[in-house]
Amino acid sequence: MSVNQQAHTGPPYGQPQPGYPGFQQPAYGAQTLPAVPQSQYGAYNGPVPGYQQPVPPQGSLRAPPTSGAPPPASGASHPSGHLAYSQFEHGDVQNGIPASAAPMQRPPASQPFLPGSAPTPVSQISTFQQYGPPPASVQQLRNHMAGMTIGSTAASAPPPAGLGYVSGSFSATGSGLHTPYSASQGPPAAGVSEALPLAQPPFPGHTVSTQRLPAQAPGFTPPPPSAGVGPSSYPPSTAAPRPPAMAGPALPGQTVAGPPSSQPNHVSSPPPPPPPSTMAGLHPGPPISGLHGPPPPTHPPQPGYQMQQNGSFGQMRGPQPNYGGAYPGPPNYGSPPGPPPPPKRLDPDSIPSPIQVIEDDRNNRGSEPFVTGVRGQVPPLVTTNFLVKDQGNASPRYIRCTSYNIPCTSDMAKQSQVPLAAVIKPLAALPPEEALPYLVDHGESGPVRCNRCKAYMCPFMQFIEGGRRFQCCFCSCVTEVPPHYFQHLDHTGKRVDFYDRPELSLGSYEFLATVDYCKNNKFPSPPAFIFMIDVSYNAVKSGLVRLICEELKSLLDYLPREGNMEESAIRVGFVTYNKVLHFYNVKSSLAQPQMMVVSDVADMFVPLLDGFLVNVSESRTVIASLLDQIPEMFADTRETETVFAPVIQAGLEALKAAECAGKLFIFHTSLPIAEAPGKLKNRDDRKLINTDKEKTLFQPQTSFYNNLAKDCVAQGCCVDLFLFPNQYLDVATLGVVPYQTGGSIYKYAYFQLETDQYRFLNDLRRDVQKEVGFDAVMRVRTSTGIRATDFFGAFYMSNTTDVEMAGLDCDKTITVEFKHDDKLSEDSGALLQCALLYTSCAGQRRLRIHNLSLNCCTQLADLYRNCETDTLINYLAKYAYRGVLSSPVKTVRDSLINQCAQILACYRKNCASPSSAGQLILPECMKLLPVYLNCVLKSDVLQPGPEVTTDDRAYIRQLVTSMDVAETNVFFYPRLLPLTKADVDSDSLPAAIRNSEERLSKGDIYLLENGLNIFVWVGVSVQQGLIQNLFGVSSFSQISNALSTLPVLENPFSKKVRSIVDMLQGQRSRYMKLIVVKQEDKLEMLFRHFLVEDKSLSGGASYVDFLCHMHKEIRQLLS
């Protein structure tokens, strides 16, 4: 019997799966909704075997059973563990994903991988670049930063004595294995680093791209040579030239006074001047407890970075205008004061560039599909476009890890301080080219699971005893195969239906859940959407109420539905409110809608059951009439006060009465001060910033909403909140229920119809239409040795293992941290299985399963080579943003710095070559850790600028907690594109540049986006023709900075720029606010807040300064 036979035509997977939530309706309105999957599940006909199934590498061969009949479901029950099947050697068992170096040699499901195809292990391997052989010529680069100063370059700042990198204190030769650049090589011009001689690696194949800073303090004892780092395992490094630095003229620094006339998306009000926050007095305190974990991603070999010898050659840059140093020198660093060092700075071109790393990854990994058949593979970066082929591990679109090779012992993990975490997006939208998970039905008895740990059938389960039992890959328990699920094994020990069953051959799939998986042992009803509109004075006057009602008239035709269904199964209901609530009966038999008012908001109830939740198509006329009438009914309202908690309670009660899950869409404008449960007071106080009480600004002012959230989760009532504040409305408190129910918050400060409606409507359309699972519970199982210990995201937990979400949409991520509870083994690796139980938009109960296998290592070097910095930053930001709820912000910042210093110091001590102690050596895949970490430290939550309000900070804090890795990446390090360099004849984007003012040229126009805002920055010397083409005005001075969209003009440049904007909008889960900024205009202050490599107005360090600071921290740890 061959497993290579083509196409199985019979059930269970021979036919196309029933439509899955395919969202096949046309895109709504003029907007395309990029992230919403358009395709249905395709038929799962099993993979197309393109080549011979290889014989498993180990174990004896057994003939497949000769009988076609399932074995008797014999009684002999065996205890769990290995003891029960002594007649088989372990080697008999062949299943699961092979270990790292052995790519799974089988064709991908349904997707011919390599046409032609005899076994092609070699070429398969070749697609996994990080598994390449040890580099033959790794180049280790070094940099000497003699004479460098940390901290303020302002004349008035204290002299950074002791921090000066005096040339003489630096040993140029280091270990002797590195060739220093000699001064005689002359000062390289910017961008000529590739011409510099590269040092030899200390060990063959060792250290790729290291960054070194020179020692500064005499008397430093170099750390011991690295312990036990195998020389052969580093990826090769190639020296690719860096792109020439953009050397536009630096802009004159401007001090901007006065409040901005326009705020970025999350910024709601002009603030008082920021406290000059410094990061003085950094104490290398204990590591942040609980951070042991993941490492940064492995990137393909990067060209080494060379740091130039400051003082010897290289471009010297003057101090940045206006800003004081973030790391003022002496008192804080315990160094004796000395003469002020010359204002020299490390050349920014010589330190690791995010742009370069992103570019290199695109070039190296963007062309080949990422095939998931190999354990522990580090995926391409989130900024790289790539296709994924599921061959047994979940796609990185569903799960990304801080490291794909985790330490075998908890001691190693603690030593490295690398947090071990997975960022999981269970319902992630996929590009159209990738198949959605198949839906598997195991019949009335439900999905096949391990008897003991209840893990679901997956590719890593091992079938034994001729297929009659399987051994669990998570807990080793042996479970009988149910008779209906029996299948013979082939001579390799693999089930002959291996490729016909998604749960045996793919990393991600779904099971149809049985009634046992349903609340109260009852299949769920389809969910309901309830629209709850604030009709107080501000909401009416701003035109918001009319806008929402108009929009709903058409939007209701685009509710989510399962792929094949004619119409959505979701029922809808309507409530309006100010100090009282108005319920509407929109039953189809009525000629006109009926309103019922509940003015006793102290004990909320729903005054009508029949006719409140209705089917849209049945009640279309009545609903349309209601939506026409609402704006008129409240047109003359004088009511300014609102309630809030009773609104949620009303929605909750309505869902309870209807016995279904659902979502509340609440459109709210003000602090709920009216007399009612959950009433709030204005407790905003910016004076608390930088005090021990600052944390209270992030905490809810009452526990009332926590309890309400708990009730909502129990009912499957998810809350999405659209806020339109003109002043403080306590997002920290109002956000509790949306946050804990898995909902979303959108905030439109100072909402103005003309400029903001487009953005709001786009968000609303997408929010209403996107895929969402209701009444969801997620559990992450792990193989023996590690377990999930901590969780971050928008959810509720009533115990230590189950993440509960009233709703979970395709944009939400849950971050899970793991800790060791035993030793791991390099042979078996580590496994994760994420199981999400949820109700689909049609009311079907399902389980979505994602499996991922990771490598385990006994050498720290392997950990540091398989990390993903973007994911690490995602985790660290979430950890820090939770920390501000309980600790002073400064403590949180210091802990972050300390942990990252420990991570890098551990690498330096154990993995890098022995060399001059004064050199900063960064692991290749963590070389961006300092720059990204600095961005997190400077973010509005941890170091707010003057324009950032308390509500902004609470909003951002909650937003980031649910972000995926791509979102945090661009949020913390925005994308900056020179629009004037765009090729109008191509589809491509112009090459991004680094986020620094000195990269901007006043003759160019730039676009900066961070996932929430798009800035279009126009230099003062931009050619008149370009201005005419883009803005339709004849001069710079005529450009309006009130523009919220770019004018539609019929010329190539305008079309190109608008297509870029549209493309970026399409990539983000929220519609970004567009702000036009003219150079030297007052709005420029806002823009410069996002130039994250520069010093910030709020006291955040520049990248260069922070790198020096990190180096000092590391050196302290090493000594």
Ligand SMILES: [Zn+2]
């Ligand atoms: Zn088990």
